[in-house]
Amino acid sequence: MRNTWILAKRELSGYFATPVAYVFLFFYLALMGFLTFYVTGYYERGVADLQPFFALHPWLYLFLIPAISMRLWAEERKSGTIELLMTLPISLGEAVMGKFLAAWLFSGIALLLTFPMWMTVNFLGAPDNGVILASYIGSFLLAGGYLALGSFLSAITKNQVIAFVLTFVVGLLLVLSGTPLVLEFARQFAPDVIVDSLRSFSFLTHMNAIGSGVIEVRSVAFFASLIAACLAACVVTLDLKKAS
Amino acid sequence: MIEIQNLTKEFGPLRVVDSITFTVKKGEVLGFLGPNGAGKSTTMKMLTGFLAPTAGKARICGHDIESEPMQAKRKLGYLPEGAPAYTDMTPAAYLDFIADIRGLSGATKAARIAAVVKQVHLDQVLHQPIETLSKGFKRRVGLAQAIIHDPEVLVLDEPTDGLDPNQKFEVRQLIRSMAKDKAIVLSTHILEEVEAVCTRAIIIAKGKVLFDGTPEALSARGPLDEVFRKITTGDRVAAS
Numbered sequence: 001m002r003n004t005w006i007l008a009k010r011e012l013s014g015y016f017a018t019p020v021a022y023v024f025l026f027f028y029l030a031l032m033g034f035l036t037f038y039v040t041g042y043y044e045r046g047v048a049d050l051q052p053f054f055a056l057h058p059w060l061y062l063f064l065i066p067a068i069s070m071r072l073w074a075e076e077r078k079s080g081t082i083e084l085l086m087t088l089p090i091s092l093g094e095a096v097m098g099k100f101l102a103a104w105l106f107s108g109i110a111l112l113l114t115f116p117m118w119m120t121v122n123f124l125g126a127p128d129n130g131v132i133l134a135s136y137i138g139s140f141l142l143a144g145g146y147l148a149l150g151s152f153l154s155a156i157t158k159n160q161v162i163a164f165v166l167t168f169v170v171g172l173l174l175v176l177s178g179t180p181l182v183l184e185f186a187r188q189f190a191p192d193v194i195v196d197s198l199r200s201f202s203f204l205t206h207m208n209a210i211g212s213g214v215i216e217v218r219s220v221a222f223f224a225s226l227i228a229a230c231l232a233a234c235v236v237t238l239d240l241k242k243a244s
Numbered sequence: 245m246i247e248i249q250n251l252t253k254e255f256g257p258l259r260v261v262d263s264i265t266f267t268v269k270k271g272e273v274l275g276f277l278g279p280n281g282a283g284k285s286t287t288m289k290m291l292t293g294f295l296a297p298t299a300g301k302a303r304i305c306g307h308d309i310e311s312e313p314m315q316a317k318r319k320l321g322y323l324p325e326g327a328p329a330y331t332d333m334t335p336a337a338y339l340d341f342i343a344d345i346r347g348l349s350g351a352t353k354a355a356r357i358a359a360v361v362k363q364v365h366l367d368q369v370l371h372q373p374i375e376t377l378s379k380g381f382k383r384r385v386g387l388a389q390a391i392i393h394d395p396e397v398l399v400l401d402e403p404t405d406g407l408d409p410n411q412k413f414e415v416r417q418l419i420r421s422m423a424k425d426k427a428i429v430l431s432t433h434i435l436e437e438v439e440a441v442c443t444r445a446i447i448i449a450k451g452k453v454l455f456d457g458t459p460e461a462l463s464a465r466g467p468l469d470e471v472f473r474k475i476t477t478g479d480r481v482a483a484s
Contacts, residue, residue, distance in 0.1 A: 006344045010330070017332045017373070080328035084389075087292045087324070089317040090344050242294065 007098030008105070015106055026108045028064055032056065036117065048125025053117055053133040058175050058203045061146055064110075066167035067113040068103050069150025070160045071183050073238065076157035088243055094236050100227075107143040111136065131213035138210025141223040142203055146171055150231035153235045169201075176203025245270050245397050245427035246291065246320075251300035252449075253286050260286045262451035263300065268427045270396075273419065275442035275459070276431040278475050283451040285325050285430040287414075288401050290428070292322045303399035304397050318347075323403055327386030327439040331375035335366050335385050336372060339392060346393040360388040363418055379406040387415065391422065398422070400430040406438060414443045435468040 015021040034051070036042050042051035076082040085095055121127045150167040157163050176182050179199045186195050199205050206219040246268040253261040261283040268274045276284050289295040291302045293309040293316060293456065299321050309318035314458040330338055339360065343353045360366055369377055374385055383406055390398060403419070404412045417429060419441050424469045432438065439459045440447045447455040447462075465471045 003345060006341065010333075010341045013337070014330065016334055054365060079331070080324065081330055082296050082328055083289070083324040084322075084328050086294050087320070087322045088342070089314050089347075091314070146421055 001094075003094045004098040007090065007095060008101040011099055011102030011212065012105055015102070021106070024064075024067060024121070025113060028060075029113055031060060031064075033117070035060070048121050048127045049116060050121055050127065050132050050158060053114075053209070054139060055114060057139045058207050059143060061143060061203075062168055062171050062175065063097065065107070065171065066145040066150055066164045068145050069167055070163040071098050071153055071154070072103060073234070074158050074160045074163045075154040078160075080197060080210060082242060088096050092235050093239055096238065099120045100234075101232060103147045103151065104144050107147060108140055111140055111143065122125055128213065134210055134213045134215050135147075137215060138207055138219070141210070142207055145223040145226040145230075146203070148227040148234075149174075152230040152234040152237065155234045156241075174201060175203045178204030178208075227232055245305050246429060247301070247303040248287075248291060249301045249303075251287060251290055252298045253283070253290060253295065254298045260451050261297075264448065264451070264453055265300075266446060266453065268355045268429055268454065270427050271424060272312070272444055273428045273430065273442045275438040275445045276429060276448070277433065277435070277438060277472065278431075280433070282449045282476070285401055287453065288322075288325075288399055288429070288431060290321060292324075292399055293317060294324075304472075311324040317335055317398050318393075318410055321390035321393065323386045323390045323400045325380060325401040327383045327384055329374050329382065329389070332373060333362075334371050334372045335374055335377075335381075335388070338385065340385075342389045343392055354394055356394070359400045361391050363391070364388045365414070380408060380411045382416075383407060384411075387418070396426055398426050398428045400428070402432060403430055404432065404434065412437075426434055435472055439463060439468070445476050447472065 029120040033102060035056050036053045042052050045052070046050075073082070086092070090098075118129075118132060121132075122129070128207065146167075148219060150163070151168045153170065157166075179202075183195055183199055186198055188205075190198075200222070206222050209216050209219050250257065250263045250265055250268050251261055252263050264283075264287060276287070278284050285470060286295065290297045291304075291309065293302075293313050295309065304316040307318045307319070309316045327425075329339075333341070336357075339357050340353075343357055348356055361370065362385050366384055366388060368380070369381050374382060377385070383403070387400070387403060399420075404415050407415060416437065419430065421442075422428070423443075430442070442459055445451065445457065445459050445462055446453055446457065462468065462471060
């Protein structure tokens, strides 16, 4: 646990040691703000809530999360620091956890910096702040699940571009599997069990559930098990092919 | 303190390290010589627990690197080939991080960092990002990282590669000064380095040990580079 925290601290300070973190945060916030206010018709709705804003998250994360996660292990491999890390007295599990936590905290910082949204909506009207809080937690969980997936996919290559594209594609599948388009299509030939499990694997389903203000055990369990499974896969992958 | 027993590594059909056996005692500096691709780095990667051997054992201070990796790694300082480091950090932050992972804290940590910074002369670049440093300084950061916890066993993969003659001299002096109470293995393809710092030399080629003896025994056979060429390209020479 101590090692995990030391590594997470180093990683997190690593983000801010280069312009990468600032460029990322700038585009994250600019994109979130622009899309919410100009594309979703936020003002025209005349409703004081942040629903259009949170509805964007699963889609925006498709680009933003792989941008964070692609370098996690691919860069360690490429620069050779993986050899250093793996010969220090730190277990593989601690290392995977530490790097993941740093990435998750970073995405949490980005999310927290969207607080002007929350201030705006409270200035304009009287939104249900409980729902907003639940949505923030949901978005954070979604980011965690997706980052864990990205961390695993980053471990199988030393090329950051490949890691980005893989994470994007798998993420896209996981978001799309909850859209009516895919579900209706599947319903034509697949039994209900398949359609239901397809839906239950989707990021969208769980985000919508949480976005309505209810944090369901089901959704929390989904993201928690996604994180656990992906990090375990990451450990196994690294153990099998550390050097290649 | 270092025991290697029939260590073997195969990558697919290729046998890179072929049943190597040797031990290194406290106070010994073992020079690991061989042409490029001889298996020097692979042997070191197995000894330090980065690569799992196909067969054989490696022990550090009695701890098997595979079954007790944590205990073994704690006793070990390692400079990997090319001295990789987190280059966006400054040497100060980097050494602080390594010291944390090595379990140092408080006054001990500060004292150890100050000591290694002095030993490898890093004081003037302590607060510059590592990526902006010259090759020589990068190598010294790697060395500082390896000795920060004053390990009993030190494994250095080409510690003087890329250094200028003065820096090479200093690093060799540093290694000699630490040799008394450590077991040190270093790889090199600079032959005079063996005479300068090592108490023992092993020559390997194609994964096999071809010579194991003192540098004096090696140089007694004639000019070093000729002997080296004869051993690594010719037949097996009886170890002295």
